Amino acid sequence: MSIVVDVSAAVNGRAGLGRYAAALSAALEQARPGSIRLFANAGASDHVLPLPDGVPLRSIRLGYKPWRMAVWLGQLAGVGFEPLIGNAALYHATEHLLLPLRRMPTVLTVHDLIYHKFPRHHKKLNYWYLNAAMPLYVKRAGHIIAISECTRDDLVQLYHVPPEKISVIYEAAAPHFKPQTPEQIGDVSTRYSLPERYLLTVGTIEPRKNLARLVEALAILRRDDPDLALVVVGAKGWLYEGFFEAIEQHGQQQTVILPGYVPDDDLPALYAGAEAAVMPSLYEGFGLPVLEAMASGAPVACSATSSLGEIAGDAAMTFDPENAEIIAWVLRRLLDDVALREALRKKGLVRAAEFSWERAAKETWAVYDRLRRER
Numbered sequence: 001m002s003i004v005v006d007v008s009a010a011v012n013g014r015a016g017l018g019r020y021a022a023a024l025s026a027a028l029e030q031a032r033p034g035s036i037r038l039f040a041n042a043g044a045s046d047h048v049l050p051l052p053d054g055v056p057l058r059s060i061r062l063g064y065k066p067w068r069m070a071v072w073l074g075q076l077a078g079v080g081f082e083p084l085i086g087n088a089a090l091y092h093a094t095e096h097l098l099l100p101l102r103r104m105p106t107v108l109t110v111h112d113l114i115y116h117k118f119p120r121h122h123k124k125l126n127y128w129y130l131n132a133a134m135p136l137y138v139k140r141a142g143h144i145i146a147i148s149e150c151t152r153d154d155l156v157q158l159y160h161v162p163p164e165k166i167s168v169i170y171e172a173a174a175p176h177f178k179p180q181t182p183e184q185i186g187d188v189s190t191r192y193s194l195p196e197r198y199l200l201t202v203g204t205i206e207p208r209k210n211l212a213r214l215v216e217a218l219a220i221l222r223r224d225d226p227d228l229a230l231v232v233v234g235a236k237g238w239l240y241e242g243f244f245e246a247i248e249q250h251g252q253q254q255t256v257i258l259p260g261y262v263p264d265d266d267l268p269a270l271y272a273g274a275e276a277a278v279m280p281s282l283y284e285g286f287g288l289p290v291l292e293a294m295a296s297g298a299p300v301a302c303s304a305t306s307s308l309g310e311i312a313g314d315a316a317m318t319f320d321p322e323n324a325e326i327i328a329w330v331l332r333r334l335l336d337d338v339a340l341r342e343a344l345r346k347k348g349l350v351r352a353a354e355f356s357w358e359r360a361a362k363e364t365w366a367v368y369d370r371l372r373r374e375r
Contacts, residue, residue, distance in 0.1 A: 005021070017094070020288075031365060096130065180269045202289040214280045215256060218255065317330050
């Protein structure tokens with residue numbers, strides 16, 4: 001029997017969770033062809049991420065909120081969802097939603113516990129749901145994959161999960177994130193009407209991404225560098241009003257560029273064309289844009305907190321994300337020092353190469369095999 005991998009996040013184009021589900025399922029299939037099937041609660045997204053060719057996909061169509069409630073209530077009531085999945089050797093939930101399955105082992109990937117650590121940065125209903133449901137999902141899962149040491153430590157500390165129940169398996173940048181030619185950079189720059197000199201940040205616009213402070217840092221930098229701009233790639237998420245208020249407050253309406261959603265194929269050239277890629281998040285379970293930027297040949301500056309310092313190693317400039325003056329000071333050092341930028345580009349390429357989906361698939365298959373043997 002095959003392994004069933006839930007790729008709902010990829011089918012519904014949900015930012016980082018979707019990228020994880022799509023990339024991992026492709027790598028799992030490549031490692032052991034014909035050994036997996038896919039499952040998804042399919043919505044009506046315009047941004048479906050590519051899934052591995054030829055792999056069977058079983059899908060249902062139920063609204064996101066009703067589906068989450070159905071899964072949680074199914075767990076509480078002990079109702080088995082096996083008829084939706086079909087016969088399988090194991091089920092892997094790649095986002096924070098573990099189907100109630102009574103006759104097969106389950107694996108749950110936990111990306112972060114940000115809702116627990118920063119409740120004010122979530123909508124009340126979403127916080128209420130995750131705070132109520134996640135402890136149950138974590139308890140019921142046969143094994144947990146954490147995407148960073150930081151997330152593993154949070155699981156142990158906040159939910160008292162036995163460390164032996166958790167495996168840390170890192171994500172990686174997709175293979176198309178690589179250094180770009182001047183022609184590729186120029187083409188993307190023209191299509192998106194980008195300025196000659198810009199900082200780039202990639203991620204959903206929400207409070208945890210700390211973009212309001214980045215706008216403040218931009219305003220500080222532009223006192224001596226009026227040609228510098230900031231490009232923010234990502235769709236509006238939730239509680240994003242503070243970001244737009246910061247743009248108005250600091251008078252950066254003409255220098256903060258918002259292309260919105262950008263197809264994956266265009267991102268490497270956007271990274272490569274930037275003076276620097278910046279990730280100022282207050283907290284991240286992993287921080288994939290750090291590796292994507294490095295793999296594309298961009299120098300990186302990021303927060304020193306949570307998993308970001310863990311992933312960046314010594315290949316990025318780091319800063320305290322709660323101080324706009326410090327963010328600006330670090331970025332000024334980077335912008336003023338050509339040799340430093342070049343050194344970080346080289347270090348970043350080496351660092352990004354240490355992470356691969358091939359390795360992630362190998363380690364994930366090891367989790368599956370061990371759990372099946374134990375059962």
